[in-house]
Amino acid sequence: MTLPVKLEFSGGAELLVNKVRSHQINLPNNDSKWTLRSLLIWIRDNLLQERPELFLQGETVRPGILVLVNDTDWELLGELDYVIQENDNILFISTLHGG
Amino acid sequence: MADDDVKLLKEQLSRQKEEIEKLKSLLQDKLKLPDVFTSDNDDFPTTIPAVNQLDKESIARYSRQLILPEIGIRGQLLLRKTSVLIVGCGGLGCPAALYLTAAGIGQLGLIDHDEVEISNLHRQILHTEARINVQKSTSAAYACKQYDIVLDATDNVATRYLLNDGCVLAGKPLVSGSALRFEGQLTIYNYKGGPCYRCLFPKPPPPETVTNCSDGGVLGVVPGIIGCLQALEVIKIAAKIGRPCTQRLLLFDALDGSFKAIKLRQKKDNCEVCGSSPSITELIDYEQFCGTRATDKDKVLTILTPEERISVQDYQAIVENGEPHLLIDVRQPVELEICQLSQTINIPMNSLSKEETIKELKEKLIPQADRPKTSVFVVCRQGNDSQVAVKLLKEKLKQLPISIKDIKGGLKAWARHIDRSFPEY
Numbered sequence: 450m451t452l453p454v455k456l457e458f459s460g461g462a463e464l465l466v467n468k469v470r471s472h473q474i475n476l477p478n479n480d481s482k483w484t485l486r487s488l489l490i491w492i493r494d495n496l497l498q499e500r501p502e503l504f505l506q507g508e509t510v511r512p513g514i515l516v517l518v519n520d521t522d523w524e525l526l527g528e529l530d531y532v533i534q535e536n537d538n539i540l541f542i543s544t545l546h547g548g
Numbered sequence: 549m550a551d552d553d554v555k556l557l558k559e560q561l562s563r564q565k566e567e568i569e570k571l572k573s574l575l576q577d578k579l580k581l582p583d584v585f586t587s588d589n590d591d592f593p594t595t596i597p598a599v600n601q602l603d604k605e606s607i608a609r610y611s612r613q614l615i616l617p618e619i620g621i622r623g624q625l626l627l628r629k630t631s632v633l634i635v636g637c638g639g640l641g642c643p644a645a646l647y648l649t650a651a652g653i654g655q656l657g658l659i660d661h662d663e664v665e666i667s668n669l670h671r672q673i674l675h676t677e678a679r680i681n682v683q684k685s686t687s688a689a690y691a692c693k694q695y696d697i698v699l700d701a702t703d704n705v706a707t708r709y710l711l712n713d714g715c716v717l718a719g720k721p722l723v724s725g726s727a728l729r730f731e732g733q734l735t736i737y738n739y740k741g742g743p744c745y746r747c748l749f750p751k752p753p754p755p756e757t758v759t760n761c762s763d764g765g766v767l768g769v770v771p772g773i774i775g776c777l778q779a780l781e782v783i784k785i786a787a788k789i790g791r792p793c794t795q796r797l798l799l800f801d802a803l804d805g806s807f808k809a810i811k812l813r814q815k816k817d818n819c820e821v822c823g824s825s826p827s828i829t830e831l832i833d834y835e836q837f838c839g840t841r842a843t844d845k846d847k848v849l850t851i852l853t854p855e856e857r858i859s860v861q862d863y864q865a866i867v868e869n870g871e872p873h874l875l876i877d878v879r880q881p882v883e884l885e886i887c888q889l890s891q892t893i894n895i896p897m898n899s900l901s902k903e904e905t906i907k908e909l910k911e912k913l914i915p916q917a918d919r920p921k922t923s924v925f926v927v928c929r930q931g932n933d934s935q936v937a938v939k940l941l942k943e944k945l946k947q948l949p950i951s952i953k954d955i956k957g958g959l960k961a962w963a964r965h966i967d968r969s970f971p972e973y
């Protein structure tokens with residue numbers, strides 16, 4: 450059983466994934482449950498075009514990127530340990546500074 | 549421009565300023581407009597005269613919003629006694645100032661570090677062409693204390709942290725807006741148990757990941773919309789109506805024509821500035837903290853040695869003498885459409901390190917009998933990226949008998965020193 454989820458990138462984060470803002474993906478069958486921690490590794494290996502350091506720092510996202518699951522701040526959901534559910538909508542926002 | 553011209557313009561400017569001040573005070577007497585303070589005056593407001601009723605003119609002026617039950621006389625008087633500090637008088641700050649003044653906010657403070665530049669005019673509707681290069685004022689820090697609400701309409705990370713800490717320390721809500729390309733973001737920090745900027749972003753983003761409007765571009769109406777929304781949130785806070793955008797982040801996607809509000813964390817107990825045992829109890833050095841300057845203005849990098857660079861004058865001589873060389877422009881294709889030098893090949897920065905790019909380049913640079921050694925020049929908008937590119941190419945092409953230099957100051961220098969008709973953007 451694969452796990453369908455929708456990944457979205459905005460605020461400039463989409464520039465790191467071939468300028469595509471929305472990615473409907475199927476996470477492959479996994480021995481353990483898919484978490485945001487393992488998703489980030491999957492994104493690094495499958496979606497990031499180049500320079501992963503512009504998206505990741507260590508095992509988490511770099512400072513300045515917010516992660517939201519179904520429009521809710523991941524910090525309210527356990528951050529990296531959040532267990533991904535079928536059809537979750539996971540949004541990565543790079544914060545804007547311009548004005 | 550000659551020094552005399554500058555002097556003349558400055559004199560004209562100060563005369564005009566006096567004239568404007570005179571007109572402003574005349575107008576104020578006539579219309580009883582709210583006092584608009586610009587920080588060139590340095591006298592920040594201390595108190596707003598208490599008013600407990602509206603006069604006839606005010607009633608006429610604000611009648612449309614007075615008949616809204618949510619506002620009414622009560623709300624209008626609350627607006628009248630609220631003071632707001634707008635930091636950043638650019639694409640966000642201008643529309644915000646316009647609507648806050650129109651709504652009858654009691655006092656408005658305006659601060660900006662920037663000078664007004666012509667490239668800003670498309671999104672800064674309060675400035676006119678005559679005011680280009682007017683040095684506005686500096687220093688926001690302690691001004692937060694003097695006002696009831698602070699509006700962050702700045703354009704850089706360092707000032708955003710500064711205003712956040714200033715507002716937390718002064719206990720003031722911070723209505724924060726930002727915009728880039730076709731996107732905008734809006735939230736209120738440090739208000740009603742919601743997070744502050746540091747609760748969300750304890751660490752500043754790495755400088756190389758921060759894109760400003762002068763590099764990334766912005767469609768003027770986008771900050772216009774966000775600035776108007778900031779004014780709206782200020783009015784809601786001041787009149788105590790509705791559901792303020794605290795602990796929520798509003799995302800605006802102009803291309804998609806959609807808004808989205810996302811739920812944010814609460815204020816964090818371990819936050820370094822707004823938490824229960826804060827380590828930041830006074831303002832710090834924010835440029836150092838962020839590793840960037842508190843401006844979105846063009847910074848000048850020096851990565852290469854002088855021998856690895858060539859001036860625009862020397863490059864022009866090479867072109868005029870017909871010396872064979874290869875000119876690589878590392879800007880984005882959309883930028884080459886705006887302007888480019890002749891005989892340019894385009895290799896955008898982001899594809900420079902790709903293997904196929906290097907392979908193609910190597911083929912172009914293989915030594916020929918008639919040119920044992922090729923000169924390569926790299927150019928960009930203002931001479932920063934070109935240095936990074938030279939460093940990278942030197943590494944990738946080190947086996948080849950070539951010399952690689954960047955054109956110092958880029959196309960901006962070309963426009964200023966060689967060809968005055970060449971566009972600057």
Ligand SMILES: [Zn+2]
Pocket residue numbers: 743744745746747748815816819820821822823
């Ligand atoms: Zn905080």
